[in-house]
Amino acid sequence: MNDPRINPPDLSLLLALPALVPAGTGAVVDGGDHGRLRPIGAAEAAALLADGNVLVANAAFVAGRLKAAPSRLCYDVLELFAFVRPGTPCVPSALGIAQVLGVAVADQTGAGALRESARLLLEELPTLPAKTLSVLRPLCQTMAKAGWRWAGPILDIIEPSELQRAPLAGFEVWRTLSEWEDAPAPGKPSSLPVTPEEARARLASLVGNTGEERPEQRAYTDAAAFAFSPRERAGAPRVALVEAGTGIGKTLGYLAPASLWAEKNGPGLWISTYTRNLQRQIVAECSRLYPDPAEREDKVVARKGRENYLCLLNFEEAVKRQALAPSHRTIALALISRWVAATADGDISGSGFPAFLAAYLPLREITDRRGECIYAACPHYRVCFIEKIVRRAKNAQIVVANHALVIANAAQDWLGTDETTDNGGERRTRYVFDEGHHLFDAADSGFAAAVSGTEMADMRRWVRGPEGRTRSRSRGLEERLKDLVEDNEDARRALEEAVAAASVLAGEGWTSRLGSPHGPGEVFLAAVYQHVRARCEDRDQFYSLECETMPLTDEMIEAAQQLGKGLKRLAVPLMRLAKALRQHLDDKSSELEPYQRARIDAAARGLEWRGRIILPAWMSMLEALETGEINDDFVDWFEITREDGRGTDIGLERRWVDPTVPLTNEVLARAHGALVTSATLRDAGNEDDWQSAEVRTGAAHLPEPARRASFGSPFAYAEQSRVFIVRDVERRNPDQMAAAFRELFLAAGGGALGLFTAVRALKSVETKIAGPLAEAGLTLYAQHVDRLDTGALVDLFRSEENSCLLGTDALRDGVDVPGRSLRLVVFDKVPWPKPTILHKARRARFGRSYDDLLTRLRLKQAFGRLIRGQNDKGCFVILESATPSRLLAAFPPETPVLRCGLAEAVREIRGFLGTGLLPPSA
Template sequence: MAASLPYPALHASHSGIWIATADGTRQVGRGEAIRIAADTPVIVLNAVLAGQRLGYADLSGLDLLELFAFLCPARFMVPTPRGLARVTGLEVPVRDDEIAAFLLRATEAMLAIPKGDWPEREGAWTSAQSLARLRWPWAPVVAEHIKMPEQHERWLFSRLPEWSEGAPRPAPRTISIDAAETQERLTRLTGSAAEQRPGQRAYAEAAIEAFEPRMVRDAPNMVLAEAGTGIGKTLGYLAPASLWAEKAGGAVWVSTFTKALQRQLAHETVRLYPQAEVRKAKVVTRKGRENYVCLLNLEDALQGGFAGRAAVLAQLVARWAGYSADGDMVGGDLPGWLPTLFRRNGPTALTDRRGECVYAGCPHYRKCFIERAARSSAEADIVIANHALVMVNAARGRETTSRPTRYVFDEGHHIFDAADAMFSTALTGQETIELRRWVVGPESGSRGRRRGLAARLSDVASYDEQGARAISDAVTAAQGLAADGWLQRLGEGAPFGPIETLLAAVRGLTYARAETEGDAGYGLETELAEPDAALIEAAGPAAHALDALVRPLVALGRRLEAVLAEAPDWLDGQARARVEGAVASLGWRAETVAAWLSLLARIGGPASPDFVDWLAVDRIEGRDYDIGLHRHWLDPSKPFAETVLKQAHGALVTSATLRGGGDWEVAEARTGAHHLIKPAARFEAVSPFDYASQAEVLIVTDVKRGDTGALANAYARLMSAAGGGTLGLFTAIRRLRAVHARIADRLARDGLSLLAQHVDPIDTGTLVDIFRDDASASLLGTDALRDGVDVPGRSLRLVVMEGVPWPKPTVLHAARRLAGGGSAYDDRIVRARLAQAFGRLIRRADDHGAFVLLSAAMPSRLLAAFPPGVPIARVTLDEAVARVSRLPSVIENGHEARDDTGGDTSGGGDEGLEMRPAP
């Protein structure tokens, strides 16, 4: 090892820093470690994280995560010594002082991969040559272990298969499915030897109604089903859904809120279709365009569009794209930790986040991952999507020929929030500058392949005089939008153009009226009521500028539709697809500008009872980063019902907390059911878990609110008492960071690792993977972890919340609170959040744990959020620590033996799915 790779290995943690060489391992101070790392390439595992712990942001070297991404693209690995040991077959290091030497052994094991049966060999040599030119630290080492291929190897763009266009799928047949068939299908999915679950069988039977024929237009068969954890609702709805798809010849769209559940659902469909090829045709996962790698952007990056470290990322992503199942960069088979190793804007530049797709004008159109997913879903039986994509497709009229007629909305308690985001309007500086770039294209000093309307539609402009004039008018009108440097000009009091003048007036009025903690670095907002003279005067010219833009956009859309109808000789299949894509994009942009005009009309005029309007200045660390006007529906379930539900024939909306701490009327209000003429069917299945013996709720009464030191002490003592396995939840990022800073070293001295969202430079999904993989680890986080973590087993045995999760008193919340019953509305939100947080704790029949709330002010009326029968006690911190220390767990020397069973032995239900590591 020392002869061929004479580099030391470095490991930095909260408990110390170690350097290992062929001569041995020694502990060093921070200064010496930084000096060594600055002078000598060092082997590390996650250089960004190690650099943060060293206080040396420029740490670089030979990162084993990058080597793994190169050698094993599209493979999963938990980015920890434990995960590295698993993929290399080495013994897991137990103590921190063993890890640096372990990294040397792991390097040898990984570099031996090319010598064996290496399934990702093709393309590696070519990629290694490109990485060598970029001076990737691993390139010289890798070159010694990869032989030059005897024949020219196919690389990314030549290896990717082309998708094929098929005939439109016929409309689904009108059929009914009966209970007996559904129960037979459920038995096949769960296994005949599985434990009988009456709740699951009743759930599957209740779900049948969503797949019955619709009798009245705009009146879908809607089923609201609240199924407690452990019922097995996933297989419960997949049984009737797959049966209907098979018999009717249609697709059922299963929509989730989180990417984690999408991934879990895809894994669960193995029960439906065990054969991989059959499953690939029958089950398709769909996400928004911004999730997939854009091959044109990637090609641009590989050909010099990226420089430095970003160019290395592009090469590693290209390696991955050649072996990826679906090209999904966010939650797919691209390791979530890979983009975090590089600068922030590198990964986003490889996806289509600006709506710049040129469709058939792209040379990689026939190999595009996005287009392949869209066409595959048209022929699939089960499409696993998400709430946002479902709403976007419905609202913007996308894929009308394959619009689904049956939906299952899992995580249905999030429909309200998803609709709130989808159907909102934001006239901000960032939004207008993006529109300007989309219309105008590259301006002076800008880089990249961004192209404006004129470049994207040059052939149309040369063919159609009216279209050319509309393009020219749109480009001219777009000059009135915000431009690069707009924030600096506003700060200097020198806005340029009508939109920047409007934003300056918004900023002035918001700063004058906002009463929140603006000086602490947080955003400011105020109602759009009683505007001052400056805002009223700025609204008119801004509206005129937007009107001058929307008119040519609409005219251009009409001209493109006319070109499609005329079908000139140059309009071949690819050109037609490109023009159709442009029509859809123009329609979306025109609708956006029209919504902005409607919002501007509100300034100085009467308020609409359907909307909540306000002004906002978004800030981070005391600096403005966006400014604008905002409009949200008071009840976003109304547009959801109009655009999605009323177009469907049936919909099942399900969740473990569907009623959100209230009654069925709350569930109907938040899912859009009360906007339908046909009442929704209701079903409830109580969790089969014995919460009385498996869990307890402890409300700590002696941690003073606002005392950060006392709060940190409480977290540290509870985590130590539990031996790790703790999910710590916060309502404010700054308190999370303050607590982490105080307890990380303290826990490390006890041999307990601490992970933290918003602190560690690791994506949330990877943080959960690490937490799941190490029973001695604890994890701190905010809302995303409260609602989206599934960690069954001993890795999560304690949930600690810093206080009652009251909603933030925003302008939008105030309006909804007033309309929703005042304090009762707040109580419903809090009960729903507590129920979701508690739901992280018990995920299967043999789980045990405690839920601790560090708030003496917890009102008794909110205790209904917890399952009936669970013991609830108000105790001191000392008593809580004593009770937590008695939690059932199997811990040896501070670490737990890993449970590798991979699933629930009963063979059915969600908990069998949820306990599996992410694929």
């Protein structure tokens, strides 16, 4: 580096600063130049944090652990890491940073490594390219004004030539991004078959010389190949239901025939899974197909919903709002700007995004929000991350998506392309649905409808723009379309009528006006609120409330009628306006530039989606209230939605009793072939009965039967696992429940996952066991307690072999932790489905065994998290004595099941795992 403005880092500051890491109920401190680790209490640790002259990793998380106010003044090494190495995946902890940097860790907390990590990062700065440093200088000056503690040491190293006075200096990263380019549309996918022999040969090449020889995996590939054979008549896709026990290696098993089909037939293959984490895993497996990163980027694309991507226009607006009042939000935006320069796809749910910054800046402010995109009218349109991804996906051989996006796209294919889902003309003729047991739930959400306060306020804002004192850069229809309709009198009139008619909808701040509602929408919500409160027992205000719609009061019927009339007055001008825009496209087809066509088309699609689909659905629901008649395919109810005891929404909900009906019609029947695969497709209570798999995946509604196959796990569950039903713990006694979790976690020596059916029960146990576990040297993480998103919590849990984690349903399916980091799973009770109005309707449709089916599937899926390799050993515990024997079919038949007391379970677990810690008081 020949830049004369580069100075060697002055490390004297680091030598003087103590390093602090939470541990137990307090923290561990490395005492700076004294080099000595010592434990301190929470009060002393909080005081150090408030002083700011301390090294930490993830200040918001540390503050939460210490029950202290977040400090904005400390030396957060995680922020320094995000500044120096933007886009580099890292577990957000001292240990995680040390691992990426290759720093030796002498203690289990990583406190002693924080200083060395900071030193390496500061020494790395002078090695960065001169072009990068030219951006970092003004950016760091702005961060210095916001109080960032690292700004001083960094500027001493990369000395600025002059003071930067421009308020956005260093932030305008959008100016450096490359533009996307349009490519010719791909041709229609062919229908060349994939034979089992070809698929088996491809599998062998994927596994390679280092892979395990798995006969079950070869047989799985043979069965999966059926989904890639040509269909013989429209509406009758080739569907394969293939159940694969844990350890089969199903990802490579289906990638073999799927990749062959894509190579032979062209774009049209979508692989869909349930979570974003699993999407990352599948993309990672594709490195076996395409070892060259450049080729893999060209042929494999991960697609997610728009809300997962950074919106450059929203980011620019957020930066401008902070320009005159620098704060820690400014620091967060600066670190995000570093990430923007490094990211290839703008995915804020990706592993390289500094998600810990959400503690200072709500990420919804910088992502794409529903109905807000202005497409070709946006100044950043040509460098937009979402537009880039959509165009890459059009020509990619393999698109890795998630169930929610697949269902949303397919449900709106009648529009061709859509402003919410960005189909972009992608052809999808073959699907692989991994984690296929979740298709029912994904369809349940994807095809749902709700006349609620949140939904109405969103639509009103889309039509009219922000009102009152609402701070938003979103614009209403008038602002977005006025230049397009200024020469069309009918379009102008339709626009004016639509804006006026939108007053029927509930507006921003509707929750504060339930006592004095404004307009028919808010009157309806107030009537729903009174109806629910009158019909429900509200002894516990922590959870949501729901009730049947019938019988209705005269006031409720009148409110529904008035809202329905108002919605019709809104739908008519929206459709007239859409028709006028379509006509404009046709009349001016020879004059419009491509970006102008894209803008008009997007606006027309948005109008059509709301005027032809959303509003008619709402009117149908309100009409059913008036007439008292509802189609047997649907179930309606009123609900007051609460999250952690805080009311968030009110409205009328509608779900399909069997959501696989629209799933089949809109997704499966339109495809040529689909592989639906999972470890838990069938009801474990009857291994010879495929009916449950067909009912819950939509295969039962197809004109031709699905091909079925099942392959057991290669693991030796009799030697590798144990199941315990604990009989002597009073489930309704919080102290007994906490004691049980404590003793079980100690018996396993950590590596334990506790699963709860209720957030309040989780918090109660966490409060009681965090201290005792800490005294025994075990770190406890918990959803809804720690200030981290679920993905980060799982990353921490996975990276620390002896930590413990408490969570709810999201962790039952979303944890993939091979090895000793997960060796014990504890359920606080049998995970029966909640007795909601919707569940009652489905039990009536599917039979009394429906409860058992769902519960066995949940237990089976959770058990599958436990044993992930040939050398794993694990124990599964249910703390409910009344666990019915018929549910135990969820576990592999060879797995030993013991009904016993807590003390015996603790002894058995300690002996079986060869681990265990005595209670601190012992």
